[in-house]
Amino acid sequence: MAKKRIGILTSGGDCAGLNACIRAVTHHACHKGWDVTGILYGTAGLMRRPPAIMELTPDMLDTSYLRRAGTILGTINTGDPFAFPMPDGSLMDRSAEVIEGYRQLNLDALIGIGGDGSLAILRRLAQQGGIDFVGVPKTIDNDVAQTENAIGYATAVQVAIEALDRLQPTAASHDRVMVLEVMGRDAGHIALNAGISGGADVILIPEIPYSLEKVAEKIRAIRAGGRNFGLIVVAEAVKTAGGDAVTRSLSGQTRYGGIGQYLGDSLGELTGAEVRVTVLGHVQRGAEAVPQDRLLATVFGTKAVDLIDEGRFDRMVAWQNRRVVDVPLADIVNHSHQVDPDGPLMRSARQLGISFGD
Ligand code: F6P
Numbered sequence: 001m002a003k004k005r006i007g008i009l010t011s012g013g014d015c016a017g018l019n020a021c022i023r024a025v026t027h028h029a030c031h032k033g034w035d036v037t038g039i040l041y042g043t044a045g046l047m048r049r050p051p052a053i054m055e056l057t058p059d060m061l062d063t064s065y066l067r068r069a070g071t072i073l074g075t076i077n078t079g080d081p082f083a084f085p086m087p088d089g090s091l092m093d094r095s096a097e098v099i100e101g102y103r104q105l106n107l108d109a110l111i112g113i114g115g116d117g118s119l120a121i122l123r124r125l126a127q128q129g130g131i132d133f134v135g136v137p138k139t140i141d142n143d144v145a146q147t148e149n150a151i152g153y154a155t156a157v158q159v160a161i162e163a164l165d166r167l168q169p170t171a172a173s174h175d176r177v178m179v180l181e182v183m184g185r186d187a188g189h190i191a192l193n194a195g196i197s198g199g200a201d202v203i204l205i206p207e208i209p210y211s212l213e214k215v216a217e218k219i220r221a222i223r224a225g226g227r228n229f230g231l232i233v234v235a236e237a238v239k240t241a242g243g244d245a246v247t248r249s250l251s252g253q254t255r256y257g258g259i260g261q262y263l264g265d266s267l268g269e270l271t272g273a274e275v276r277v278t279v280l281g282h283v284q285r286g287a288e289a290v291p292q293d294r295l296l297a298t299v300f301g302t303k304a305v306d307l308i309d310e311g312r313f314d315r316m317v318a319w320q321n322r323r324v325v326d327v328p329l330a331d332i333v334n335h336s337h338q339v340d341p342d343g344p345l346m347r348s349a350r351q352l353g354i355s356f357g358d
Helices: 018-031 043-047 095-104 116-129 153-174 189-197 212-224 259-271 291-309 344-351
Strands: 005-010 035-039 053-056 109-114 133-137 176-182 202-204 230-235 247-250 253-256 274-279 315-320 323-328
Touching: 005 018, 018 035, 018 109, 018 291, 043 095, 043 116, 095 116, 109 116, 109 291, 116 133, 133 291, 153 176, 153 189, 153 230, 153 274, 153 291, 176 189, 176 259, 189 202, 189 230, 189 344, 202 212, 212 230, 212 259, 230 259, 259 274, 291 315, 291 323
Parallel strands: 005 035, 005 109, 109 133, 133 315, 176 230, 176 274, 202 230
Antiparallel strands: 035 053, 247 253, 315 323
16 A cells, blocks of 8 residues: 555634544554644645644654644634635635645645534535545534534533533522523534533523523423522524524624523513523633543544545545444535434423423
8 A cells, every 4th residue: 555645634613622533643544654744724724835734643642632622733713715804804715825735745635624614615625626635523513414423512512511510509509590601503412412411491502492481481480399590501593582693793703602691681680580691602612522522533533544545535434323434525515413303302301391492
């Protein structure tokens, strides 16, 4: 088997388990006698001249990288090379520069670890530039289609559960209702899974329309039943009663954030309860990877190298039915993995009396 030189990059928001995946790719590829080049800051590294890279070796990536948060390669979740924001406010197609940067590295294939947006962009670049590309799904949102789990999701859920574990005693001590706003973009996976595991009374997710009055009823019922505290988990993309997404502009990007405070204020008025709001934010991304993410990252990393070895490109590694598989990247572009309102978790949650405000 001819020696190969492969590239790897991380793209999109960081999450736990990225370094574990970079480590797995490097160890497996180097054991085959290949060279591994890490590309820094995703596609932005390929726009620089010379391209921004670091050579990766197994010695550099010891077992501490299984747990280490962040990504040693750096990442960006802005700067789509097909519509790159220029200083004068215009958008420029810089895809040819990225492809030329890749060419300068003389790589045989590229592994991209990213969410659905990044994987779609990387696939388009690969098609345009004739790049042999394999994708690895990562995102705390767990919204990549065709895979039950993406790297980083399990750790984010764990962080949200720990937050609920800490909110419950203070809620009980002060007779309060606590609202916890979690990330997840347009999918409610973090809110649903953490909410069930962390003992939430109400879980609001973007997939299920709710009414404020129904949530207020649940709070009143809890208090009428003699319990003095309540826990509410709300996913960041849940809309206001008027149907508006709560967003803000951060560094020129639109980001969700603030629905928790809206809910807290509204429920305080409707029920008279003392309500406090916690926005969990980026702590969901920065944690040490939990075992599930270390394992997923490791299995995905080695599988991605195997796909290159087998000459199978334009594919994404995925987790389905307790197995690592690979799927065509075409099947994930423009698709999203959202919470199934009729799925087993939803059914169990409803059977436990958890309210979804509907
Ligand atoms: O996609 C991951 C994610 O953390 C989302 O859950 C969240 O909406 C967004 O990224 C936050 O982006 P930023 O890091 O730009 O604030």
